[in-house]
Amino acid sequence: MSSDRAAEPLDTLLARAHEQLGIAVYDGLMSRGGPPELRDPEQVLGRMLAAVHRRTGDAVVTRLGRNRRGPSAAVVAGSAAPADGLLMQRPASVRLKYREQAMNCARRYWPLNVETVMGRAVEAVQDLIAGLEEERLSDTTCDRLLRVSSSMGRVLALPEHVQLPLALAGYDYVQEVEDYLSTCTERLVAQVRRSKQLLDSELSPYFYGPEVSWLGMLEVSQDLGDDLDLAHREALSLSRAVAEVEEASTDFRGADLQQVNLDGVDLEGIRWDASTSWPSEWTERIWEASLAASTGEGELVVGAKPSDSTVPADI
Structure with missing residues (x-):
């Protein structure tokens, strides 16, 4: 590229590219016998707009993926989750037409009350920490932690993201619901997996040792308590997301x-x-x-x- 061409303003370059594209399109149409007859202009326009929207979306996703260096889970989650009340901003006709699919999606991601499950896990570990600080454990402590581990296993069985087939406005809305709920679920599952691993591999073995290491158990329990607090927050986020889907559907x-x-x-x-x-x-x-x-x-x-x-x- 010459130095003169490089110095041209971006607007000038875009205008020239637009003109050249118009010439190429016109020549292509004329070489095939001229513009086709449009029997349903609104339908044709709708398809053209949908195609442009999909291609633009693909280009943006590709560009973001190329420019992103090692994205953290928080960055990815933040880009996928809609702002507060965004689902309610979608047209009422679309929300009504696809409310059953949206509600079914919410039920898939909320087969059990994960907020209650994680709340009970937090309470169990808090009670354990209190007992360890007093160097006194209940006979039921181990069984209670086993139940906590089992309940966290149920959270890990929450569904994974489903990529719906591309379609026009209606399914785009259902895909938005799917993406919103799955983003919250993925964060929750990741945090619960870390907590369960800490419970099963580092804390539980203390109960089967020849003697109790109060200091070691306390240190691991405190780490587990911090992890479960984060998992409980993610459970609350998923609960709010499900409530938003239900609100937009009713x-x-x-x-x-x-x-x-x-x-x-x-x-x-x-x-x-x-x-x-x-x-x-x-x-x-x-x-x-x-x-x-x-x-x-x-x-x-x-x-x-x-x-x-x-x-x-x-x-």
């Missing part, structure tokens, strides 16, 4: 759903209010199947079947 107060095809959509448990707009042919059925929520704020909840009671007209 809260449709004030949403405009007039153009949504509700055939086959599970509406049970959906929260809505008088400002929610339903398709005209569904409005009566929705009112009949709904009950006033206990919040007292004009909120309604869709039931499994038409309600026997009447919803007040001033809701």
